């Protein structure tokens with residue numbers, strides 16, 4: 399029989415923003431100069447993400463992937479900001495090594511131009527709950543915070559040290575959040591632009607009868623709680639896509 403792991407850790411009082419909270423404020427040195435977060439990003443979506451350490455292989459593949467998708471995120475008004483508890487000189491040396499020496503899949507000569515935060519003090523990582531002592535007490539786990547243009551945390555994703563993230567999924571998250579905001583809908587499992595959407599978002603419906611009988615044109619209700627409508631990909635894209 400598999401034994402359950404019993405907790406021996408002393409409870410700690412680490413803070414962690416939750417979905418719907420304002421993103422904790424900080425000022426930090428980065429590979430692109432000082433940033434004031436989230437104020438410098440007002441009016442833009444931003445993905446703040448942590449990685450365990452510079453000069454490690456999984457992180458290297460993640461940075462190359464994220465950097466090669468930076469324009470895809472920028473097209474949806476979304477900036478990227480990375481963080482690890484390494485210092486600025488380590489960050490600079492690692493990013494230079496990635497550009498000069500590392501090939502991964504079809505990527506090489508990859509330049510990381512988004513800011514990478516120096517968080518040797520662990521101040522930011524602690525504020526954002528990125529240190530999970532059960533996993534590692536001296537490295538940040540792979541945390542992702544998707545923050546909206548008002549500086550509100552809208553999605554949080556955590557991965558352990560050994561597991562590289564799926565960046566297509568993070569772009570899908572950005573598009574889905576922006577679509578939900580723009581069209582006042584919710585997005586079903588595995589939604590991608592062009593798929594049917596859920597109307598209205600769960601929790602804001604009228605009575606069952608009202609919903610079934612009064613559904614607006616184009617809305618299909620298969621039950622009182624389950625109404626969908628078409629939302630063509632070109633309509634979604636022309637609304638949420640802000641760049642080329």
Ligand code: BEZ
Pocket residue numbers: 450451454455456457458559560
């Ligand atoms: C990595 O990025 O390869 C890695 C970092 C910390 C622990 C394990 C793997």
